[in-house]
Amino acid sequence: MSTGELLSIEPQELQFPFELKKQITCSMQLSNKTDSHVAFKVKTTNPKKYCVRPNTGIVLPHSTCDVIVTMQAQKEAPPDMQCKDKFLLQSAVASPGTAPKDITPELFNKESGNQVEECKLKVNYVAPPQPPSPVREGSEEGSSPRGSISDNGTVNNTIESNSAPRSFAESHEKSSEAKSLISKLTEEKNSAIQQTNKLHKELELLRREGKKSNVGGIPLIYVVIIGLIGLIVGYLIK
Secondary structure (H helix, E strand, O other), rough: EEEOEEEEEEOEEEEEOOOOOEEEEEEEEEOOOOOEEEEEEEEOOOOEEEEEOOEEEEOOOEEEEEEEEEOOOOOOOOOOOOOOEEEEEEEEEEOOOOEEEEEEHHHHHHOOOOOOEEEEEEEEEEOOOOOOOOOOOOOOOOOOOOOOOOOOEEEEEEHHHHHHHHHHHHHHHHHHHHHHHHHHHHHHHHHHHHHHHHHHHHHHHHHHHOOOOEEEEEEEEEEEEEHHHHOOOHHHHH
């Protein structure tokens, strides 16, 4: 805070949360702790860039006045976010009953013998406030489960304890299905072996008898072999 004999100014430095293509406002408060009426006037080195409301006024004894400074929307940021603009606040003792429309430049002329104070204010650009990050309820996908802490300080890994029995049951079920499939294939294999041995015996018997007789010039043994092969193939397809 800048404290003069007439007015106290808060803040001493005007800070604008700079954003491109957006009007930005900053306020300062003038406090009059004297028993006199105090007139003020705000000047700037860049009047086209800033709008000050009110730029002149009267602060009554032991009262305050808020001044709003608006920076026009900027199309580009300054180098290194440094601002060289400055403001000058002039204050002088005014007669009781003086209205803002009665304030003239002569009132702030020290050569006229008036009590005049001047305070220079710097302009500083700051980063705009960031919006709070949204917090998703529960644990996010891919994150490790977290346990809860009970009143007695015991960590309860609820997710882990629930998922462990489920995983064990699924593994046990898959193991039972695999054993059942292996057992079924083994039975089918043994049955096929027995059937093959039986067919070999019958084939040997027919081969001996086929030497004595032929069907249509084709040995009977070949007919029998073809029939047996068809039976084997049909059984295996089932």
